[in-house]
Amino acid sequence: MIVCEQVEKRYGRKTILTQLSFEITEPKIIGLIGRNGVGKSTLLKILAGHVKTSAGKTEVIGKRPFQNLTVAANTILIEDGMTFPSVMNLEEILKSGKKFYKNFATDLAFELLKFSRISDKNHHHHLSKGQKAVFNLIYGIASRCAITLLDEPMNGMDETIRDDMYRVILKDFLTHPRVMIISSHYLNEMEHLIEEILLLHEGKVELFAPVEEVQSLAIKLVGQKENVEPALKAYEVLATYENGPIFEAIVKNSELPLPGGVRIQNLSASDVCKVLTTSKGGSIDDIYRNSKSNT
């Protein structure tokens, strides 16, 4: 359904995406994860056909997406800056949904809007930031497009409505499976929802794997420094932290026996992604350890 092969995107002299390759062959919910500025929104815009690639092959439902009408009719990109015609109120916007998306679930959209306590007499540009995000997400889910791209859809929503909206995504996916790619900085909140993680790092796909596989890539060793540090020689160390007398090391998972005084803590997929995309230049701990201002 989606193929990216050696995709490259440059803005002027700046290369954003390079040698980016992955394939999605069946409906599933995928979390698109990566540090600020890595190119998540750019990738979603490429898939939606809004932005042209600089090189490589991109196919969405068998077509090159850039300005392609078939792709446009079967793909929706929900993002922060979305606008709707200012003369229309929300009721009119939802009623016109079917004109653009043949499977648009108009009744469901009205019910979800009512549940979210947003009057359909409002105009989109008069909604609060959180309300806009809720409306945009409802519109995106109700469109029931084969390719549903959600760029930071929960931005601005309070925690309660975020929980409700995660549930909407899951329920609607179960009844109407499709490819959903959700970019988010809140991977912890989404881990129960997504099946696979597409992690971007330095313009490339760092990993594309099921959530459980990502969780098992690394573990945390915890204990007194004198117990943990000698044990680290046997591991590939990804990060270390000192919290007073407690020393913690995140290491690549392995079946090695544990030395005395060291315990293992499992990590969330979010923790693993964070450590995989942390600058090799060191951590905040290192800055405080080495800073001249501390002397």
Ligand SMILES: Nc1ncnc2c1ncn2[C@@H]1O[C@H](COP(=O)(O)OP(=O)(O)OP(=O)(O)O)[C@@H](O)[C@H]1O
């Ligand atoms: N139209 C554009 N012209 C020039 N540079 C751009 C343009 N759009 C994006 N960029 C640059 O491309 C890079 C990737 O931006 P993008 O918005 O895709 O990142 P992101 O991973 O979604 O970031 P965030 O998590 O902060 O939202 C950034 O350095 C950004 O400044």
